Amino acid sequence: MFYEKIPDNFSDYSILFLFQFVDMTDTKDRSCKMYTKYDGMISSMSEKERLLVEEFIRRCTYVVIGTNHEEYGVRLSSLANLPGQSLDAFYFVSHLRSQKVVNVMGDPVCEIIMFKEDGSELIIRGSGEIVTDIACKKLKWESGMVSWYPGGPEDENFCLVRLTPESIRCRICSSGEN
Secondary structure (H helix, E strand, O other): OHHHHOOOOOOHHHHHHHHHHOOOOOOOOOOOOEEEEEEEEHHHOOHHHHHHHHHHHHHOOEEEEEEEEOOOEEEEEEEEOOOOOOOOOEEEEEEOOOHHHHHHHHOOEEEEEEEOOOOOEEEEEEEEEEEOOHHHHHHHOOHHHHHOOOOHHHOOOEEEEEEEEEEEEEEEEEOOOO
């Protein structure tokens, strides 16, 4: 069974999270021969660990971001993962008046999580900031965004958020063939 593959030193909180987001009734084979685990500062990662994590990031379509509201506490929001993400900086697009943007303006500390059906997960904690540089906004702009922001990257409601990662917790499933 899938839960028997989770290593003993994996936290109870992370196990609870996996059971909430992975449909355990699905009959797909989720067996994993080997997990690569890391828990610490991004600046202390080896080059091999960075490459493995950045490849995992590129394969994820959606991200869940946790921001903090002074009065209501943590708010979770889903976001589309933009191309070209790295451990140096994550960029996300949102409406300027969305709650997550308001929360980042009030408290820049946030976390993102990405996960796959095989039990792999990546949680990054860092500091968020609103990007006002139009050149950076144009660089991250994608044509499909025009549906929400008809004025393009200069649309008054188009907001680019940059998360500067500081620490990471991950468990990435691999074939064990390296």
